[in-house]
Amino acid sequence: xxxxxxxxxxxxxxxxxxxxxxxxxxxxxxxxxxxxxxxxxxxxxxxxxxxxxxxxxxxxxxxxxxxxxxxxxxxxxxxxxxxxxxxxxxxxxxxxxxxxxxxxxxxxxxxxxxxxxxxxxxxxxxxxxxxxxxxxxxxxxxxxxxxxxxxxxxxxxxxxxxxxxxxxxxxxxxxxxxxxxxxxxxxxxxxxxxxxxxxxxxxxxxxxxxxxxxxxxxxxxxxxxxxxxxxxxxxxxxxxxxxxxxxxxxxxxxxxx
Amino acid sequence: xxxxxxxxxxxxxxxxxxxxxxxxxxxxxxxxxxxxxxxxxxxxxxxxxxxxxxxxxxxxxxxxxxxxxxxxxxxxxxxxxxxxxxxxxxxxxxxxxxxxxxxxxxxxxxxxxxxxxxxxxxxxxxxxxxxxxxxxxxxxxxxxxxxxxxxxxxxxxxxxxxxxxxxxxxxxxxxxxxxxx
Amino acid sequence: xxxxxxxxxxxxxxxxxxxxxxxxxxxxxxxxxxxxxxxxxxxxxxxxxxxxxxxxxxxxxxxxxxxxxxxxxx
Numbered sequence: 247x248x249x250x251x252x253x254x255x256x257x258x259x260x261x262x263x264x265x266x267x268x269x270x271x272x273x274x275x276x277x278x279x280x281x282x283x284x285x286x287x288x289x290x291x292x293x294x295x296x297x298x299x300x301x302x303x304x305x306x307x308x309x310x311x312x313x314x315x316x317x318x319x320x321x322x323x324x325x326x327x328x329x330x331x332x333x334x335x336x337x338x339x340x341x342x343x344x345x346x347x348x349x350x351x352x353x354x355x356x357x358x359x360x361x362x363x364x365x366x367x368x369x370x371x372x373x374x375x376x377x378x379x380x381x382x383x384x385x386x387x388x389x390x391x392x393x394x395x396x397x398x399x400x401x402x403x404x405x406x407x408x409x410x411x412x413x414x415x416x417x418x419x420x421x422x423x424x425x426x427x428x429x430x431x432x433x434x435x436x437x438x439x440x441x442x443x444x445x446x447x448x449x450x451x452x453x454x455x456x457x458x459x460x461x462x463x464x465x466x467x468x469x470x471x472x473x474x475x476x477x478x479x480x481x482x483x484x485x486x487x488x489x490x491x492x493x494x495x496x497x498x499x500x501x502x503x
Numbered sequence: 504x505x506x507x508x509x510x511x512x513x514x515x516x517x518x519x520x521x522x523x524x525x526x527x528x529x530x531x532x533x534x535x536x537x538x539x540x541x542x543x544x545x546x547x548x549x550x551x552x553x554x555x556x557x558x559x560x561x562x563x564x565x566x567x568x569x570x571x572x573x574x575x576x577x578x579x580x581x582x583x584x585x586x587x588x589x590x591x592x593x594x595x596x597x598x599x600x601x602x603x604x605x606x607x608x609x610x611x612x613x614x615x616x617x618x619x620x621x622x623x624x625x626x627x628x629x630x631x632x633x634x635x636x637x638x639x640x641x642x643x644x645x646x647x648x649x650x651x652x653x654x655x656x657x658x659x660x661x662x663x664x665x666x667x668x669x670x671x672x673x674x675x676x677x678x679x680x681x682x683x684x
Numbered sequence: 685x686x687x688x689x690x691x692x693x694x695x696x697x698x699x700x701x702x703x704x705x706x707x708x709x710x711x712x713x714x715x716x717x718x719x720x721x722x723x724x725x726x727x728x729x730x731x732x733x734x735x736x737x738x739x740x741x742x743x744x745x746x747x748x749x750x751x752x753x754x755x756x757x758x
Binding site for chain 1: 519552
């Protein structure tokens with residue numbers, strides 16, 4: 247399907263045919279990959295933690311170090327040592343889910359991340375959005391939370407006319423949108439980038455001018471380098487999504503600004 | 504739902520609802536399993552591991568304290584034993600000195616007594632000797648006188664001198680000869 | 685032939701312009717992190733979180749540019 251696409255890759259490369267036409271887009275390669283990600287995570291963790299031991303086996307150690315990384319490196323670091331542990335399970339789950347789905351973007355034959363469709367990042371961002379607003383309202387009360395998040399202390403009154411709209415936009419609009427769009431756009435752009443170099447290689451080898459043909463090797467080499475770059479981006483974006491979620495939660499739970 | 508290619512670029516920001524639902528179900532499933540069955544157990548394991556390490560430390564501390572106590576006890580006992588031994592030694596030393604002194608005193612006494620007894624015997628013997636000699640001298644003198652008188656009275660004056668000299672010798676002699684006998 | 689004529693997608697040029705600011709911004713974020721770490725190596729762990737926060741927020745602008753470029757591509 248990819249090779250069938252024309253050279254300048256575009257949005258049409260992110261469309262997948264329904265595998266079961268009556269169900270429409272509910273069963274496509276993308277949704278199957280989402281199920282696969284969920285299955286991989288569940289099976290891996292259940293197998294790794296079937297019989298936990300004090301002295302861990304290799305798989306158990308791997309599972310523990312993923313959780314420990316999010317728990318100590320993100321949750322405790324950003325939210326705080328006491329409160330952070332409570333959010334560690336959710337953040338670790340989020341991290342694993344995003345990471346596995348991102349890495350699908352460079353796994354041979356899968357070659358696309360479900361996160362390159364806005365539906366998945368948007369859903370995850372909405373959970374974060376609802377979560378930090380709920381936590382803020384629970385801690386400060388509805389009015390208290392709005393005051394807490396919109397009004398900066400120690401600012402002269404006229405400045406509030408300027409600052410309150412800015413704070414509102416940045417907290418309640420830009421936060422969820424940027425969270426969703428960042429993950430989506432990274433995966434989208436990463437997939438496009440790989441397509442540009444692989445399809446570019448194909449286009450070069452079929453070129454009219456014979457001197458362009460050897461350049462396809464260069465194009466494919468760059469595609470391989472970009473695949474490794476995408477691995478870094480996949481991990482980094484999963485980490486950034488989690489760290490931003492943690493930081494939003496922390497800002498809702500903070501006593502003062 | 505239109506496909507992305509059919510409806511232009513704006514559609515890339517509009518989620519496909521069926522995909523949202525699939526993503527939601529998958530994510531909630533993962534959340535449920537991991538947050539219910541895996542991560543709480545991981546926290547438990549972490550806690551158990553900390554407990555194991557701290558418990559081990561505590562046990563080691565206890566053992567150390569016990570060992571220290573025993574050592575202290577042994578040291579005390581040793582010190583006690585040492586002082587006791589020293590006391591015993593001192594006592595023995597004092598005893599031995601006393602015994603030696605006593606023995607010496609006894610030996611001295613014995614010696615003195617033996618000496619005294621010897622002296623007494625000597626003086627007693629000398630007395631008897633003197634007494635015997637005294638009685639003998641008379642008979643000897645008579646013998647000598649008889650012989651001299653019986654042989655010749657020629658040179659009387661000369662003989663008289665001899666007798667007198669003899670008597671004088673006897674007179675002066677007993678003290679000297681008696682000591683030798 | 686008109687020398688100033690532009691063919692192809694204008695939104696590509698728009699995205700190129702949109703990427704300038706975030707490019708500089710991301711550079712500044714990492715430069716500041718490196719400077720901070722070089723001056724006080726023990727603060728590396730403390731500032732890493734803030735580096736990623738700053739990086740993510742700055743990078744979002746470039747990605748908005750990318751997405752908007754596709755939205756108005758036709």
